[in-house]
Amino acid sequence: MYALNETHDLTLTSWVDSANQPGCDFPIQNLPFASVRRAGSDEIFRGAVAIGDQAIDLAAVRDAQVFGGDVALLVALAAEPKLNDFMAEGPEAWSELRLALSRALRTGAAEQGALAQCLIPLAELEYDLAMTIGDYTDFYTSIHHATAVGSLFRPDNPLLPNYKWVPIGYHGRASSIGVSGQAFHRPSGQLKAPDAAEPSFGPCKRLDYELEVGIVIGRGNALGEPIGIEAAEQHVFGLCLLNDWSARDIQAWEYQPLGPFLSKSFASTLSPWIVTLEALAPYRAAFTRPAEDPQPLPYLSAPGNSEAGAVDMQLECLIQTPAMAEPVRLSQSNFSDSYWTIAQMVTHHTVNGCNLQAGDLFGSGTQSGPEHEQAGSMLELSRGGKSPITLPGGEQRTFLEDGDTIIMRAVCDKPGAPRIGFGEVRSTVLPAR
Amino acid sequence: MYALNETHDLTLTSWVDSANQPGCDFPIQNLPFASVRRAGSDEIFRGAVAIGDQAIDLAAVRDAQVFGGDVALLVALAAEPKLNDFMAEGPEAWSELRLALSRALRTGAAEQGALAQCLIPLAELEYDLAMTIGDYTDFYTSIHHATAVGSLFRPDNPLLPNYKWVPIGYHGRASSIGVSGQAFHRPSGQLKAPDAAEPSFGPCKRLDYELEVGIVIGRGNALGEPIGIEAAEQHVFGLCLLNDWSARDIQAWEYQPLGPFLSKSFASTLSPWIVTLEALAPYRAAFTRPAEDPQPLPYLSAPGNSEAGAVDMQLECLIQTPAMAEPVRLSQSNFSDSYWTIAQMVTHHTVNGCNLQAGDLFGSGTQSGPEHEQAGSMLELSRGGKSPITLPGGEQRTFLEDGDTIIMRAVCDKPGAPRIGFGEVRSTVLPAR
Structure with a gap:
């Protein structure tokens, strides 16, 4: 710290x-x-x-x-x-x-x-991109997102038993990560409606964004040498914003049993400016768990992590459709609502001996807050596409349409401390090819 | 072709x-x-x-x-x-x-x-390693492995409905891939016995190998420009052997809902020699599906893929324990039993616009054959640890022990064609730290 x-x-x-x-x-x-x-x-x-x-x-x-x-x-x-x-x-x-x-x-x-x-x-x-990203790992640290998405994908079983014990993560695709300004074609792939007998091939119909914090690894570790939680933050260079674009219909059909693949690998977009962890020192916050929840295992616990493991970082997501003169806000949330800290992600990732390298990227996972309107994805805001969102001007969205631009911003700001902004990440959906 | x-x-x-x-x-x-x-x-x-x-x-x-x-x-x-x-x-x-x-x-x-x-x-x-591996994707192309492992992880639901439609794959960790000779420490992590109330932390007890073919991408594609199946093999430089080490107990606890993560990221080992696809031309074989199975969707079908999409590549896995003077064979299988072809993997991977880069690695997934003794992992051979394997000299194994060396070899050999060997991939388990 x-x-x-x-x-x-x-x-x-x-x-x-x-x-x-x-x-x-x-x-x-x-x-x-x-x-x-x-x-x-x-x-x-x-x-x-x-x-x-x-x-x-x-x-x-x-x-x-x-x-x-x-x-x-x-x-x-x-x-x-x-x-x-x-x-x-x-x-x-x-x-x-x-x-x-x-x-x-x-x-x-x-x-x-x-x-x-x-x-x-x-x-x-x-x-x-400020760094060559050797490996990209996407975590899943918002319990609010995990519960909301789980209830859509698995109504009977939204939050799996491991969630409160394991900082869940998966390896993502590094090659398709771009920098703010990235425009990408709507992905095509295999889709299967729940009531269809067979899958079909075509453009994604449920294209979504994910509001995430990007965590940039600085100093790495040797293969076989885990990073203990007390040293974990010494391996983190800084934070930025990450839009982890997601094709929800491709994801629903492909993701079992090995996790997301083509639903996430067509594009991910980073904000250009990496804010160092040192600059964020005034905004570190206590990390606590509800008393009724299991407390982290010893290898994921340390006094410093409890006292100041969280980051009070205000996140915001906006949309600008082709019909809009100015973007409008879709939601706001705060990184301090994360169920796992940055140090816990680093330590868990390396506890098996996995080697991190300078420039590796972690995604925090979609940062949804505890309230519905704090959701970090359209999937959540539209309740799985069942409740369209009405935008100023009367347009409606359940998922993204061609030409839509998503903008994410973040700031650390409070009385008595300097305002630390992250700039923005902005990216636009092009029609399928 | x-x-x-x-x-x-x-x-x-x-x-x-x-x-x-x-x-x-x-x-x-x-x-x-x-x-x-x-x-x-x-x-x-x-x-x-x-x-x-x-x-x-x-x-x-x-x-x-x-x-x-x-x-x-x-x-x-x-x-x-x-x-x-x-x-x-x-x-x-x-x-x-x-x-x-x-x-x-x-x-x-x-x-x-x-x-x-x-x-x-x-x-x-x-x-x-012959190449810098930007991204590593592990497929799951053996229906025999998928069925056998599925029956252990999900007894009620071994082969998921998407398996016969989607070349299932997930992003793996590139940083921990090493070359033959790699020795690695037994990974530690979160483990939870089925009857335990809570997980614990400690060394993996169910350490396993996976017998896979490594597919090395040569020429890449631009983001947003899928590779059609007829051109797919022009993007493949060659094949090698891959031991995709797996910690089965870590995997069972962590893998839902986002797939394997730390159970696979502690080490993966490649054979040093990459055999070009051109050298394998005499060993191309017809790709067929059982008539009762769904046939691949049009984007995964082409005459060349049907006529010669498979590779008649004989695979072999051996073990040498510290007590053995010579390695002994654990199993044999053939890459031509794969449910999906190399071209189908390339095309599916890029159909959403994902960009491949020179040096990217695909794993075929564990190549288990149709017979139990053709299993490409210890998990399958020991039926989930319930049926220990007796080795010459009387030693028994359900999973790997410290000091065990796993050796994989492959050869293409038939009358009237030159023998094309792959050398070997060899790697040893060190004690947990």
């Missing part, structure tokens, strides 16, 4: 004026990472850090030799097209670069002149 | 005498690929092709400029530490290099002098 330090100081201001504005996602206390280039150019992508409405081009910082010593070496790693090598350096390195950037961006910093030459407006950027 | 050509000619002999011996896995008609270096050295791994009891070091072939023109470029790609770029070149390129090597290795070839300088005895080699 990260301690609060001078980089979290609420009174810090930056010489980048836009970073000091109320409601800014990227104040000087945030400093998230992405891989960027100027939109429409054929420049090489390189690492960058957001500040206000600008990005610090780390390749330019490297070339201008703004920093010396160890920090210069870290800048060079983080300036690569993919940040895997920087992520692999571990928390001391991440903290060292964060502190150096924080000091250099403060009002009155001596580095202002050199660093100002390295800024590019966010409005001029396009993004790549 | 590959046509027979001069490289398959049964009468070809090589100036590498060992390649002409009866029972040789690697005659001149085979020419499989691996990534090798001298055992115990710190040399850089590089691509190699097996011939008899020797490997052609492709980096040495490149440096000696044995070939010119396009072939020299292909040698350079295949000489890299990982063969992904060569695999991505596609079937015309793979055939071109195969033909050039076949001609240069024939008795009396002008290249003998130069190429002989590039040989290293197989006995002096160690191996790396």
Whole structure:
């Protein structure tokens, strides 16, 4: 767990004026990472850090030799097209670069002149995935989602007996993960209506989104060497937003007995900016279980995890149909309602000796809150397609239609702490081919 | 599908005498690929092709400029530490290099002098994975395995209704895949005996192997562009052997509703030599379904797939316990008993637009034959642990014990065609940590 330090100081201001504005996602206390280039150019992508409405081009910082010593070496790693090598350096390195950037961006910093030459407006950027994702694991940490979806797929048996003991997860497809802006064709596949004698082939009719938190692994572990829960967060670089697109009709027919496959592998979309776990230190919250529930097994328990294992991260999902001038909100939820913590996911994943690698991605699973209107998927909001949602303007949706855009946003915000925003992940459904 | 050509000619002999011996896995008609270096050295791994009891070091072939023109470029790609770029070149390129090597290795070839300088005895080699595996997908193509395992996990409902329609598969863990010689610690995890009120944590007690064929993807496809069944095999570089280690007790507790996870992610082991699909052309066999079964949907059907979609590949699994001087056979089966073909796996995997990438790995799923003694896992052989297997010397096994080594071999062999061997995959269970 990260301690609060001078980089979290609420009174810090930056010489980048836009970073000091109320409601800014990227104040000087945030400093998230992405891989960027100027939109429409054929420049090489390189690492960058957001500040206000600008990005610090780390390749330019490297070339201008703004920093010396160890920090210069870290800048060079983080300036690569993919940040895997920087992520692999571990928390001391991440903290060292964060502190150096924080000091250099403060009002009155001596580095202002050199660093100002390295800024590019966010409005001029396009993004790549910040890391090469070797393996992608999707968890299932919202008990509210698991119960709601379980009741649709298995009315007699919604929450399976293992749910309160095992941080349930499955391996997902890494190749089809894209960055915000991804547009994808509606998938086709095998579908079988409950009353049909045989399956048929055709475009998915029950296309859905899933509102998830993406967890980016930094330092990995060797095969055969589990990560204990007290060290688990030292292996996590940061968090972002993940839309884990799902074809519900394909899923219902294919998923037994080996789990989701083609219903999830046609696209998944990440937000470009990875917020470090250190930036989120002011928003750590207690992790508790209802007294009547089983408490986690010892290997998933630690004082730090109980005291501050959760993250108070407000999540929001919006839709913009082709008929809408502006997106409208579909739901809101909070990552702190998760039934399992980030540390528990890391420890459980490696308890069998499985090796994580820098740049691996975990999905938190759909983050639905305890109330129906906090559902993180259309499947839940429309009660399995039985209760259409009426949008402003009178349009209705049970599942997504071609041309629909889904936008997800997140923010950590509370009195007495700096606002830490995540930007957004936005992606659009194209017609089936 | 590959046509027979001069490289398959049964009468070809090589100036590498060992390649002409009866029972040789690697005659001149085979020419499989691996990534090798001298055992115990710190040399850089590089691509190699097996011939008899020797490997052609492709980096040495490149440096000696044995070939010119396009072939020299292909040698350079295949000489890299990982063969992904060569695999991505596609079937015309793979055939071109195969033909050039076949001609240069024939008795009396002008290249003998130069190429002989590039040989290293197989006995002096160690191996790396031949490719970086971006994504690993494990299928479930043996209906005999699915029925037998289903009856153990779900006695009332062994073969689910989708099995005869959908080539069932799930995403596996790529990071923990190793090459023959891999030794791994017995995994620990959550276990729950059927009669226990709560799960406990500890070492797996029901450790098992799975006898599988590994399918290596060569040329990939773009996201959103499915691969039709008639073109599917053009995307497959070759086949190898895969031991998909499984912790059956972890699996039974964790697998619902999202499928296998930690029960499979602690280790999977590949044979080092990848046999190209072209080398297997003499062993292609008709793909048929029992008349009473549903026939594959149109997107999974094509004349070529019916005529020659199967591969007549004999599979064998052996065990060597610490008490044994020599391994003994546990079972034999044949890949041609698979319920789905390679082409059907490729097409189904991409029908939703999922993108495959060069070096991706498919597992065939455990290849159990129709008879009980043809079972490809200990779970099946011991009938869920209820019928111990007695080994020569009197030892018994229901599942694997520490120190046990599992060896898998495969060969294509029939009168009138060259013997095409796969070498072996060998791996050992170490005690839990």
